[in-house]
Amino acid sequence: MGHHKDTALDEERLAELIALLPPAPEAWVEAAQQLPRVERGVEQILALSEADAEFRRALTEDLEEAVRRTGQEPSEELVRALRERLGADSGGA
């Protein structure tokens, strides 16, 4: 930030710079902050799916209900991430 000392930021310029960064919608920020929890949930469900053939079948039949059976809430983020991973896994098989 040493360059600010030479640039002589006047208050008008400061105001312009503050205005350049309005907040992102709260819901977007919250969804991004949920990523570690979503990732953990996906890993748990995939591990269960590998270990339990019946659960694997349940996942393909009704993904959201299968997620609920694990005690997790099938949030939009979790369901999307799971579908991506399951699609990627089956695509590579």
Added chain:
Amino acid sequence: MSTSTDDASLVARCRAGDEAAWNLLVERYSRYVYAIAMRVYRLSESDAEDVFQEVFSRAFQHLPQLRDDAAVRPWLAQTTRRLAVDQLRRSGRVEPVGDGEDLDGAAGEPGEDVFAQLDEALSVREAMAALPESCREILDRFFARDESYRTIAATLDLSQVTIASRISRCLAKLRAELTGSGRNRDAGASS
């Protein structure tokens, strides 16, 4: 400008599975990623949301492979740019728009000066962290959230005249913070 937690240590904490650090990282860069998607590339709200989520999803996945923990900001900028351009191509728009009404750049491909301005804006934001909460709030409401004197006055239960004078005082404090004189003055002050 040093922030309360610098990027390198924040990234290291994220890598170690510290969710509070991840929340802070998202909070710190959410406006930056949003501004690139919305103001530089003028994506639609829904395309910008896709880009925004994808950027942080990739960041989460790639943090362990980041070669320089302190370089998370340019990494985020580059990733947002790439994803925004991909989104524009998919939606049939050929050219990103760099002629933002509040960003100085030529029409067409956004120039590096546009990104330099956003970097500067982010540094100013980091400097705001050193201001009292009342200053941070009032500057953010008035300039970043574009709230009127009337709205801010009603929310904070203050007169509009007080709001105007506080904004002016807080801008002066921010300027002092950025030039270093704020810290020197504060160090010599008793309160």
